[in-house]
Every structure is written in structure tokens, then in C-alpha cells.
Amino acid sequence: MTDFNLKEYIEERRALVDAYLRGYFSKPFRPLPLYESLTYSLFAGGKRLRPLLAISAFEACGGSAEEILPQASAIELIHTYSLIHDDLPAMDDDDLRRGKPTNHKVFGEAIAILAGDALLTEAFYMFTEGDVFSPANLKRALRILASASGALGMVGGQAEDILSENKEPDEETLEFIHLHKTSALIRASVTVSPVLKGESEEKITAMEQYGKNIGLAFQIVDDILDIIGDEKRLGKKTGADQQKGKMTYPALYGIENSKAKAKKLVDEAIEQLSVFGQKAIALKEIARYIINRME
């Protein structure tokens, strides 16, 4: 793709998000263990995929990364809270996350639950920082984010995932889990950008479809990597899904079919970007990168 350097592109924007988050949480607050717990997970080496997607989508609409940093970073707070709560003993009961002890292993369950609650709440405060966007656009974008994160989105997907453990997998339930647990927040990450920028409904819908597709592809690839991936590189145990009796795409369709499905989703996602022209090059490359993870 001409001279576009994805690695450099990602690193630059990841650094912007990290700097914004570091600045935002630079001042410790009382009680200190809550602050430490919250920042422990927030700065545990996350890839910042969702903020990156929001920024790239915003750039595809002609905006600059700096303008959308609060909103893009707020989505990372929601993602981080969901990981802390998902790792809890009552949920997935994970001891390791990105190669480090999970939040509750370090700070205890009570503080881990509260750190998650605090991050989720703070996300909506951070999302409404600044005066770059019209309050009306901000309101619409915030509702997209809240809807994708809550009972009808991510939380609903996680609940269905927990409730489906050790049940016979069926196609329809698996689709529900993937669409809600992972895809919803990724979809929202790219959809808020054209909404904030005041773009046409056509562009908003195209971006939404792009996000839905790469969100699904991302989860499928994640499930594949859980089976075939390298433990050290992933920073967590592989085979964990199978051990827990989790419903996954490869468990239901096999690895080759799952790979084909992910590729098809990414191809369709890229098609959606035509309306944004050359400015969407980063979104295209990120979509391809998701697939390349499993090669």
C-alpha cells in the first residue's frame, strides 16, 4: 500500500493515547489502593486497539487524532473495566492477563470490583471532556457508546457467555455472544467518530458495518489463537477456552472454516470503506492486520 507504514502509524497514535491517559490519571487520589488498582490495569500493556480504531475512523472523516483523544481514550477505560470484571473468580477466574497477575490477584476482589466500577463511570466523564464537539453530537455519540457497552451490548454478551459455559454449542448463541461481547464495543469505537464529526448517515452506517465486521473477525481470530497461539507471545494461557467449556467459533466450525469466515468478514469490512476514499487507508490496514495475526 504505497508508503503507508502501519507499525509506525499505530505506535504514534498509541503513544498519544498513553500520554493522554497518563496525564489524566497523573494525580493519585484517595483511597490510594483504588488509584493503584485502576492504573495497574489501565497501564498493563494494553494494545489500545479501540482508541486506535476511533482515531483512525476520525482521521478517515478528515479529523486529527488530538481532537478525539478524550473520547477515544474513554473507550479504553470501558474495555479495561470489562477485563478486570471478566477476570474475577466469579466470572472467568483468570490469574494472568497480558503476562501479569490479574487485578484481583494483586488488590483483592473488593478493590478490583470497585476499580472496574470507577473506570466505567470515569469513561463517561472522560468522554464528555473538552469543547471540540457540539454537545448534540457528543450526546448522540455517548448514547452509541453506552448502548454498545451495556445490557444490550457488551455486558449482555459476557452474561450469555458465562451462562453458556459447558453447554452444547449452537450457531445462534455463538453469534449472539460474539456480536455482543466483543464486536459491539469495537463497532461503537469507529461509529462515534463520524457521529462526532457530524458526517452523513451514509458514512455513519458504513463505519458501523465496518466495525461490526472487524469486531466479529477479531473475536474469531482470538478464539483461533487461543487454540493454536503461542502462550508466551499472547501473555496468557492457551487452551483456556476449551478448558472452561467456552463456546467458540473454532470449537463449532473447525479452524479452517473459522479462518475463512474471518477473512470474509474483513473483506466485507474493507468494502464499506470505499465511501471514505484514500483517507481510510489506516482502517484498511488495521482490518488486514487482524487477519495477519492468525497466519
Add this chain to the structure above:
Amino acid sequence: MTDFNLKEYIEERRALVDAYLRGYFSKPFRPLPLYESLTYSLFAGGKRLRPLLAISAFEACGGSAEEILPQASAIELIHTYSLIHDDLPAMDDDDLRRGKPTNHKVFGEAIAILAGDALLTEAFYMFTEGDVFSPANLKRALRILASASGALGMVGGQAEDILSENKEPDEETLEFIHLHKTSALIRASVTVSPVLKGESEEKITAMEQYGKNIGLAFQIVDDILDIIGDEKRLGKKTGADQQKGKMTYPALYGIENSKAKAKKLVDEAIEQLSVFGQKAIALKEIARYIINRME
């Protein structure tokens, strides 16, 4: 107070809030246990104190209850989520709430955590419903609510409370816990109303001070009732705070001093209302009612 009937006033507005919430959650969603868990706690007989305060504050600014129902009811979602999470085994480990089994006792810990997460997220969606208020006022009010609910507000207070269990009580820590754990959300409940209505900064500050004071008084009275209250009337065990080694006002200052402190706070709260004139009669009576609970 002339012909003002507090009981009738409260019942009418409580019915409005209940009807709004019932309507909002009238349609079950997937997964059903999440819906059931969330509505179980939301309709477990809560007094709707915070929505009631928001409505009364809005009426003191010349508004009508119907206009602010989504915002007032959204605060109840935040209150309800906090109760579900506070009751968890890793937190206060309570089996009973308002005379009924706590959420995790009925639905299990995982679904209880997720129901709390869903309610908190939905609160921000509900808060931004409708077109009654200007998006700019709505944004400012939402930030007041998020700030009061998060790490620097309610969640911070709950964390400090947990961390202070079985420690020697000190005045400053107790003040921190009360101001954050209970008072912050009550303060926000009345402060959002003048903000949404576009009132003067003077009125906003007066309302904020009123809310802070009655929030503190409410917590002190709650702690007193935990010692002297009637188990059946409260719907929960009395003496629970002492058993858990919780830091409370009466434990530190004694019951009589605590009563005097609560009365003083309420008197000062009522003074703040003078700028609203006769329209603030309900807020005055509610403040007096808090004190009457302990008589």
C-alpha cells in the same frame, strides 16, 4: 406547613418514577437471567429517595416532574447498581436487602456483578433520553453525576469504607467516607436539576450545599438506626455495622452527639433553600423527614 402533605407528595412522585422505570424495562431481553437480575433489584421496594430529590429540586426551579423523569430515574439505576455490588461476598457480604435475598443470593455472583455493570451503563443512556434539555446543560449535568458516582465520589467512598473496616475510627476518615459514599450521589441528585433548568450559579451552589448536608445527615441517621432501629421495619439486620467493624458516626461520637450533628446539618440545609422561596417546600419537608426517622 400550611396544607402541604409530604406523604401524598412523595407517593405521587414515587409512582411516576416507578411507572417510568417499569415502562423502560418492560421488554425482557437476552440473556433473560441478566434481565431478571437487574429488574429484581430495581423493583425490590426502593424508596426512590434520589429520584424524588431530583424531582423536588427541579420543581423548586419551576419545572415539572414529568420533564425530568429520565434523568431522575437514571440516578436510581446508579444507586441500585451500587447496592448490588456492595452486597457481594467480596464486599459487605450481605444476604438480605430490604427484607429480600440479595441479588447474588438469587442469581449468583457473576450475574449480580454484570447486572450492576449493566445498570451503571444504562444510567448514562437513560440520563440522555429525550429532548427536553439543551445538550449543553445535559452534558454539564451528566458530568456532575459521573463525577459524584465514580472514583472521586461514591466508588471512592465505598473503597475507603471497605479498607477502613476493623481499623481504629478517626474523624477525618469517617468524614471522607460519609461525604463520598452517600452524600456525593445525593448531592448530585439535587444539583443536576438547576443545571438542567439553566438556573444561576448562585442557585446551583445553594442546591449543592443543601444536597451535601442532607446527604451527610442521611448517612448519620442511617448509622444511628443501625444501632437503635427496629429490624423488621428496616428490612435488614441491625447492629450489622458494629459486627463488621465499620466506622460510623455514632461509634465515634455517641448517639446523642450524632443526633445533634444530623439536626444541625438539616437546619443548615434548609437555610440554603431560601433563594428558591415557597417552591422549595417539598425539599424542606424531605430534609425534616430525614431527621424524623430517628426520633
